Amino acid sequence: MADGDSHIGTPLFKNSLNLNSKKLKTVPTCVSGLTTLSVLLLSYNSITDLPAEMISLQQLAELNLGNNALKELPAVLGHLESLKKLYLFRNQIAVVPSDAIGGLRNLVVLNLNHNKIQRLPAEMRSLRNLEHLSVLDNKLEEIPVELGHLTKLTEINLTSNKLSCLPQQLYCCRELRKLYVARNKLTSLPEGITALAKLQVLDVAGNKLSMFPVEFHLLPLKELHCEGNKFVQCEPVPSLPYSVLTLKELVARFILQENRDRSSLIHMTLPHYPSLNSLLDSSSYCALCHTPVFSTWLNCVHFINLKRDMNIRCSLTIPVRALLCSQKCFNAGGYSYCGVGTR
Numbered sequence: 001m002a003d004g005d006s007h008i009g010t011p012l013f014k015n016s017l018n019l020n021s022k023k024l025k026t027v028p029t030c031v032s033g034l035t036t037l038s039v040l041l042l043s044y045n046s047i048t049d050l051p052a053e054m055i056s057l058q059q060l061a062e063l064n065l066g067n068n069a070l071k072e073l074p075a076v077l078g079h080l081e082s083l084k085k086l087y088l089f090r091n092q093i094a095v096v097p098s099d100a101i102g103g104l105r106n107l108v109v110l111n112l113n114h115n116k117i118q119r120l121p122a123e124m125r126s127l128r129n130l131e132h133l134s135v136l137d138n139k140l141e142e143i144p145v146e147l148g149h150l151t152k153l154t155e156i157n158l159t160s161n162k163l164s165c166l167p168q169q170l171y172c173c174r175e176l177r178k179l180y181v182a183r184n185k186l187t188s189l190p191e192g193i194t195a196l197a198k199l200q201v202l203d204v205a206g207n208k209l210s211m212f213p214v215e216f217h218l219l220p221l222k223e224l225h226c227e228g229n230k231f232v233q234c235e236p237v238p239s240l241p242y243s244v245l246t247l248k249e250l251v252a253r254f255i256l257q258e259n260r261d262r263s264s265l266i267h268m269t270l271p272h273y274p275s276l277n278s279l280l281d282s283s284s285y286c287a288l289c290h291t292p293v294f295s296t297w298l299n300c301v302h303f304i305n306l307k308r309d310m311n312i313r314c315s316l317t318i319p320v321r322a323l324l325c326s327q328k329c330f331n332a333g334g335y336s337y338c339g340v341g342t343r
Contacts, residue, residue, distance in 0.1 A: 015059070020044050032056050043067050043087070050074035058082060066090055066111070073100035082106060084129075089113040098123040105129065113137055113157075125149035136160055136180075148172035159183055159203070171195040182206050182225065191284065191321075194218050204229070211319040211340075214284065217304045224312055232301055232319050232340055245326075252294030253325075256283055260292070286325035288332060298324045300337040 016039035017031065024045040031040070032053035040057070043066040050065075054076050062085040063077075070088065072095040077086070083104055093115040102123035104110075109132045117138040125146035132155045140161035147153075148169025155178040156170075163184040171192050178201040186207040193199075194215045202221055206228040245253075255276075258266040270277055285292050287300065301319040306312040322337050324330050330339065 015039065017041065020064075027051055027054065029053065035059065038062065040064070050076050052076055055079045061085065063087070071095070073097055075100050077101075078103035080104070085109040087111045088115070089134075091115055093117055096121055102126045108132065110134070120144050120147075122146045128152065131155070131175075133157070143167055143170070145169040151175065154178070156180065166190055168192065174198065177201065179203070189213050189216075211301050211321045212304075214287070214321050214323065216318075216320045217309050219310070221310060221312055224306060224310075224314065224316075224318075226316070226318060249293075249295050252283070253292060256292035256294065284323050286329055287322040287337060288324060288329045291325045293323065293325045298330055299340045300324055301340055302336050302338070 015036050018041045020041050021044040035056050036059055037057050038059055039062045041064045043064045045068050047068040059082055060080050061082055064087040066087045066089040068091050070091040070093055078100045084106055089111050098121040105126055107127050107130050111134045113134050113136040115138050122144050130150050131152050134157040136157050137160040145167045153173045154175050157180040159180045160183045168190040176196050177198050180203040182203045183206040191213045193213045199219055201223040203225040205225045209229040210232050258264045283292055283294050300322040302322055303317050304320050305317045306314045
């Protein structure tokens with residue numbers, strides 16, 4: 001930074017500028033002239049917008065706008081393609097415009113904590129290099145399925161929002177190591193969570209979960225926080241009467257079974273029926289006989305001790321979902337599954 005510009009802020013190191021806590025309401029116009037700037041700190045001010053002239057900061061890699069008065073992401077951000085770290089915590093942001101986020105293809109860290117955001121745009125899918133996403137303490141009611149495109153994510157923090165579910169596509173983020181979704185309204189986690197084979201920390205405390213997904217105990221977790229949920233208890237209830245499978249279920253099971261044989265006619269013709277494929281995507285399989293099923297005949301649980309079964313430093317016992325396909329399997333005996341009754 002040239003000596004003539006040094007009076008507007010404190011240089012941290014070469015090509016950086018510290019304007020934290022300067023009681024600024026706008027960004028000084030001279031900042032846009034510092035075209036080699038790589039780090040710009042503007043936190044703890046009263047800034048309500050960014051000037052369009054900041055588009056000249058094409059080498060800017062880190063921008064901290066925490067603790068300001070922004071009500072939405074400034075449009076100019078979408079043109080700062082070199083940004084790798086963007087901090088927007090503790091503002092008044094309610095809207096994340098698609099044009100302000102879609103151009104940040106090199107972003108690695110995005111912090112939107114303590115705002116009023118209700119939704120994230122589908123253009124989040126453009127952030128292909130994002131590793132850390134934090135939207136703690138907002139008003140999110142849903143997560144876009146496009147989050148599944150962010151395959152480099154290692155940490156997601158969605159604590160203290162209004163989420164009632166998570167998209168199945170979240171499990172495409174195979175590098176995920178930490179997932180925080182505490183204090184939401186989740187009644188379940190999507191099946192297939194074992195796809196997150198690198199997940200080490202999961203925080204689902206303060207939700208409305210009744211059980212964990214199938215094969216949850218196979219995750220390599222080191223920490224699990226799940227207090228404050230409404231887990232099913234091991235209590236005796238009357239058994240279910242024998243039930244007859246519907247014709248739809250019988251046909252679906254036949255198709256699913258035949259589709260396992262790559263040389264079968266059904267396996268070769270299914271790609272030509274995308275709507276049927278989509279319908280069958282929600283299928284599962286029996287915990288005992290491994291028969292593929294379209295609809296669950298009986299929801300069961302088995303109770304997993306975190307310390308004994310998952311090597312987590314906690315003696316808590318949790319219910320993990322298991323599916324049975326028929327009365328025959330339910331009566332087979334020799335297993336530790338318990339049927340889940342409804343009141």
